[in-house]
Amino acid sequence: MSQNRLLQGIDWMVLILGLIIVTFGIMNVYSVNQDLGVKQMIWFGLGMVMILALIIASGNNRNFFEIYSPVFYIISVLLLVGVLLVGKEINGAKAWYRFGPLSLQPAEFAKIGTALLIANFLNHSNANLKDISFIGKILLIIGIPVALILLQPDLGSVIIFCSLSIALYREGLNPWIIITPIIGLIVFLISIVQIPFYVLLVFGFIVLVIVLLMLAFNYTKDVIDAMHGILVGLSIYFLLLIVVCYFVENLSEETRESFGHLFPMRSLFFSEPIFFNTVFFGLIGFVISMIPIIVLKLTEQKEINNSPFKTQSGLAANMLNLSIIVSIVLLLVTSIISFISPIIFEKLPKHQKERVMVLYEGEAKYRDTSGYNLLYAKTAIGSGELYGKGYNQGTIKKGRFVPEQQTDYIFTTVGEEWGFLGSTFLVLIYAVFVGRLFYLAEIQKNRFARFYGYCVASILFFHFFINIAMVIGLFPTVGIPLPFFSYGGSSLWGFTILIGIFLIIHYKNSQGFI
Known part of the structure; x- marks a missing residue:
C-alpha cells in the first residue's frame, strides 16, 4: 500500500487543533502547579499508548467498535457499580478509584460505552426513533449509568449525558421530547x-x-x-x-x-x-x-x-x-x-441552593461560601485585561485565591495570564475543533459512525460550553472539566479515547476496510 494511501482518512485538522489545545492546557496547568503540569504530560502520553492499543486491537476490522460496543458498555457499568462499593470519597462524592497516587473516575468512560452501545442499536435496520418502545430502550441504556452516577453523587457528569440528545435529534428523535424537559x-x-x-x-x-x-x-x-x-x-x-x-x-x-x-x-x-x-x-x-x-x-x-x-x-x-x-x-x-x-x-442542601442563588443575587452576597470561587474567578479573568499579565505572572493565581484552579477553574489562569486575546484564541480554537468533529460526523457513510461522531462532538461541546459559562457566572458551579485542558488523568484519558475511537472509525471507513 502506498504512503499516500496509508495517510488517506487521517484528519489532520482535528489532530493539530487537539494538540494545540492539549499543549496550551499543559502549559497553564504547569503555571498553576509545576508538578501537576509534568503529571499531565505523562497522562497524555499514556493516553496515546491507549489509542495505539485500540488501533492494534481493532486491526483491519471496520466494525470492531460496533461489535464490541456491548463489552465497552458493560465494563463501564461494572466500574460504576464498583466505585460505589470500594471507591474513595472526594469532595462529598464517591466517584473515584484510588490506586496509590493514581485516581480513576469511571464516569468519564461511561460516556464512551453508552455512546457506542446506542450507536450499535441505531445501526440496526429496524431502529426507529419514532417508536415509543425503541425510545424506551435507548432511555434505559442511558438511565442505568445516569442512575449509578447520581448515587455517587456527581451531577456534573449527569448533565453531560444530556448532550446525547443532540445526536439522537440528528437521527430522527422528535424535538419536542428534547424541548419539553x-x-x-x-x-x-x-x-x-x-x-x-x-x-x-x-x-x-x-x-x-x-x-x-x-x-x-x-x-x-x-x-x-x-x-x-x-x-x-x-x-x-x-x-x-x-x-x-x-x-x-x-x-x-x-x-x-x-x-x-x-x-x-x-x-x-x-x-x-x-x-x-x-x-x-x-x-x-x-x-x-x-x-x-x-x-x-x-x-x-x-x-x-x-x-x-x-x-x-x-x-x-x-x-x-x-x-x-x-x-x-x-x-x-x-x-x-x-x-x-x-x-x-x-x-436541597444549603450549598446547592446557594450555587443557584448566586446566579440571581450575585456572588458578593455569598462570598464566604458558594460565591467565593466565582468571585475570585471573575476577578482573576478581569485582571488580565486585554493582553494578560504574562505567562506564570498571575498574582491571583500565585495567591491561591481560586480553589481547584488547575481543574474546573483552569480558564481563570488563561484569562489572568493571557488576557482577553488569549481567552478569545482558546474559545475560537475550541469552536473550530468541535465544528470540525460535527462535520466529520455528518459525512460518515453509516449510522453507527455518524451517531457516535455526533456524540463525541456534543459531549465536547457541553463540556466546553458549561465549563466556560460556569467560570464566568452564567451557569451554576458543577464539576465539569474543560476538555483536554483541565488537570486530571481520568478526564484526559476519557477525552482522548472518546475522540481516538471516532478518528479510528473515520480512518477505517475512508480506507474501505471490511
Whole structure:
C-alpha cells in the first residue's frame, strides 16, 4: 500500500487543533502547579499508548467498535457499580478509584460505552426513533449509568449525558421530547425566585403569541388544526389559573400560614395585587385565545356546509383532539412544576441552593461560601485585561485565591495570564475543533459512525460550553472539566479515547476496510 494511501482518512485538522489545545492546557496547568503540569504530560502520553492499543486491537476490522460496543458498555457499568462499593470519597462524592497516587473516575468512560452501545442499536435496520418502545430502550441504556452516577453523587457528569440528545435529534428523535424537559427546567429555575402565578401567566402568553404567529404565517391544514387544539388548551389553562388563584385567595389564615412555610422566598404569595393581576391578565389571555378559536370554528363550519359530505374529516378531528389533549397535559405539567419548584428547592442542601442563588443575587452576597470561587474567578479573568499579565505572572493565581484552579477553574489562569486575546484564541480554537468533529460526523457513510461522531462532538461541546459559562457566572458551579485542558488523568484519558475511537472509525471507513 502506498504512503499516500496509508495517510488517506487521517484528519489532520482535528489532530493539530487537539494538540494545540492539549499543549496550551499543559502549559497553564504547569503555571498553576509545576508538578501537576509534568503529571499531565505523562497522562497524555499514556493516553496515546491507549489509542495505539485500540488501533492494534481493532486491526483491519471496520466494525470492531460496533461489535464490541456491548463489552465497552458493560465494563463501564461494572466500574460504576464498583466505585460505589470500594471507591474513595472526594469532595462529598464517591466517584473515584484510588490506586496509590493514581485516581480513576469511571464516569468519564461511561460516556464512551453508552455512546457506542446506542450507536450499535441505531445501526440496526429496524431502529426507529419514532417508536415509543425503541425510545424506551435507548432511555434505559442511558438511565442505568445516569442512575449509578447520581448515587455517587456527581451531577456534573449527569448533565453531560444530556448532550446525547443532540445526536439522537440528528437521527430522527422528535424535538419536542428534547424541548419539553428544557422548558420544564427553565420554569423550575424561574419559579424559584418569582411568583408561580406570574411565571405561568408569562409562559401562557408566550405560547399564545407563538400560536398566533403560526396561524398568521402558515396555512397548512394540519398546522391550523394543531394550533386550533393548542388554543383550546390555552383557554382552559387560563381559566384553571384563575380558579386556582381564587381558591388560594380564599384559604383560611391557618392554611395560608402553613403554605407560607413552603414558600419562604415569596412573602407576597397571597397578597391582593397578585390575585387581581392573575385574574385580570388570565381573563385577557382567555379572551385572546377564544377569538381565533371562534373564527376558526366559524370558518370550519362554513367549509363543512359547502362540502357535499357535510362533516369534518376524521383525520382533521383526530389532529384537533390530539392537540387539545397534549396541550392541556403539557400546560398542567408546567403548572405543577412551577408550584412545587420552591418546595423542592427548599429541600436541597444549603450549598446547592446557594450555587443557584448566586446566579440571581450575585456572588458578593455569598462570598464566604458558594460565591467565593466565582468571585475570585471573575476577578482573576478581569485582571488580565486585554493582553494578560504574562505567562506564570498571575498574582491571583500565585495567591491561591481560586480553589481547584488547575481543574474546573483552569480558564481563570488563561484569562489572568493571557488576557482577553488569549481567552478569545482558546474559545475560537475550541469552536473550530468541535465544528470540525460535527462535520466529520455528518459525512460518515453509516449510522453507527455518524451517531457516535455526533456524540463525541456534543459531549465536547457541553463540556466546553458549561465549563466556560460556569467560570464566568452564567451557569451554576458543577464539576465539569474543560476538555483536554483541565488537570486530571481520568478526564484526559476519557477525552482522548472518546475522540481516538471516532478518528479510528473515520480512518477505517475512508480506507474501505471490511
